[in-house]
Amino acid sequence: MRPDFPSWAAATIFLLGHLMALGExxxxxxxxxxxxxxNFETVQVTWDASELSGTNLTFFYKFTGNEPYTQCSxxxxxxxxxxxxxxxxxxxxILHFSIWNGTYPLLNNSLWISSxxxxxSPKDLSFRWHQEAVTVTCPDLPYRGLLYEIQHKSTxxxxxxxxxxxxxxxxxxxxxxxxxxxxxxxxxxxxSSYGSHAYPSDWSEVAHLQEAELxxxxxxxxxxxxxILVSGMVVFLTVFLIFLFLWKLRRVKKLLMPSVPDPKFTFxxxxxxxxxxxxxxxxxxxxxxxxxxxxxxxxECILEDILMVQWPKAEAETPTTTMTDPLCLQxxxxxxxGDPSQPPHQPSQGEEVVSFGGFTFVMSDNSYVKL
Numbered sequence: 001m002r003p004d005f006p007s008w009a010a011a012t013i014f015l016l017g018h019l020m021a022l023g024e025x026x027x028x029x030x031x032x033x034x035x036x037x038x039n040f041e042t043v044q045v046t047w048d049a050s051e052l053s054g055t056n057l058t059f060f061y062k063f064t065g066n067e068p069y070t071q072c073s074x075x076x077x078x079x080x081x082x083x084x085x086x087x088x089x090x091x092x093x094i095l096h097f098s099i100w101n102g103t104y105p106l107l108n109n110s111l112w113i114s115s116x117x118x119x120x121s122p123k124d125l126s127f128r129w130h131q132e133a134v135t136v137t138c139p140d141l142p143y144r145g146l147l148y149e150i151q152h153k154s155t156x157x158x159x160x161x162x163x164x165x166x167x168x169x170x171x172x173x174x175x176x177x178x179x180x181x182x183x184x185x186x187x188x189x190x191x192s193s194y195g196s197h198a199y200p201s202d203w204s205e206v207a208h209l210q211e212a213e214l215x216x217x218x219x220x221x222x223x224x225x226x227x228i229l230v231s232g233m234v235v236f237l238t239v240f241l242i243f244l245f246l247w248k249l250r251r252v253k254k255l256l257m258p259s260v261p262d263p264k265f266t267f268x269x270x271x272x273x274x275x276x277x278x279x280x281x282x283x284x285x286x287x288x289x290x291x292x293x294x295x296x297x298x299x300e301c302i303l304e305d306i307l308m309v310q311w312p313k314a315e316a317e318t319p320t321t322t323m324t325d326p327l328c329l330q331x332x333x334x335x336x337x338g339d340p341s342q343p344p345h346q347p348s349q350g351e352e353v354v355s356f357g358g359f360t361f362v363m364s365d366n367s368y369v370k371l
Contacts, residue, residue, distance in 0.1 A: 031099060031106060034084075036199065037113040039120040040091060040143070046076060046084030052101065059085040061097040069098060089113060118199035119146060119187040122168060125204060127183070129212035132175055136185065138168040145193025149186050149200075154179040155218050164188070180210040180218035 032048040060069035076084035092114045099107045122138040136150050150170040151160040163170055184206045189198040208215040274280040
């Protein structure tokens with residue numbers, strides 16, 4: 001690093017050199033320069049010669065004012081033409097250089113190479129975990145005016161979080177040991193020491209830290225089982241509450257507005273045969289009674305004509321009953337003969353038992369015959 005040198009003086013030298021280059025560019029036009037000082041080890045000077053097609057430029061340089069100019073020995077080629085030069089740096093010195101196009105100069109300039117410093121990336125990072133913080137350390141670079149920046153983020157963060165210190169000893173606080181963190185580091189230059197044209201270093205390799213241990217990757221921990229469990233419970237509870245709300249809403253609706261039964265199912269034939277005329281429907285259905293199925297598949301005996309005969313005291317006639325079903329006829333005979341295992345029917349008071357042709361009838365006081 002060069003001795004403390006005012007930044008305004010470096011800017012003045014840079015502007016004077018740029019004006020000198022413009023004045024001496026000649027017919028070749030202005031060259032766009034790009035200079036990088038890699039950690040005071042190598043200086044890279046590149047230019048854009050697109051306006052000078054078909055020509056090869058020559059680069060001469062020196063680091064002290066008393067030495068003669070030396071031609072570049074390591075050119076950077078672009079499409080077969082010289083587009084830059086790599087130089088071995090000799091500490092923080094002033095670089096004097098000249099670019100020629102054939103036999104006439106295109107640009108002459110003198111610049112501090114520290115104004116274009118790009119530090120090397122931090123190496124040998126170490127991590128020390130304590131409670132809810134981690135301390136990142138690495139060897140400091142051998143020059144001053146630098147800031148060491150550490151960035152970190154967890155698998156649940158979308159952006160990096162940064163912290164800077166003047167030495168490579170940075171402590172990151174409020175970390176969760178169960179989470180997996182990505183960590184990286186770089187070195188930045190301060191504008192007060194190196195000006196506004198300096199560059200930060202490249203980022204170091206990303207380290208993966210979890211539970212105070214370095215891991216190869218955080219991909220396996222991107223979705224923790226605990227997180228999946230909590231998410232599943234939230235989804236389940238949400239769906240359950242929706243169904244519960246719909247069920248309650250249905251019950252409230254049914255309570256406030258009870259459903260009216262459809263008369264089509266309560267009164268069969270009312271709409272199909274009578275077009276909703278209830279008086280016509282009741283005329284056809286008032287004498288219809290429901291027929292229940294008898295046990296053991298027996299058919300109900302229907303008496304087509306039941307003749308109730310009123311017997312005068314002086315005259316008696318045999319009652320006539322018509323049964324069309326043979327099964328019913330057998331049953332009638334069995335009922336008439338009676339079950340020998342059961343005791344004979346005892347007539348009640350005011351009744352008399354009358355037998356005609358093997359049939360037994362019960363006659364009451366009002367002379368009606370009952371089967």
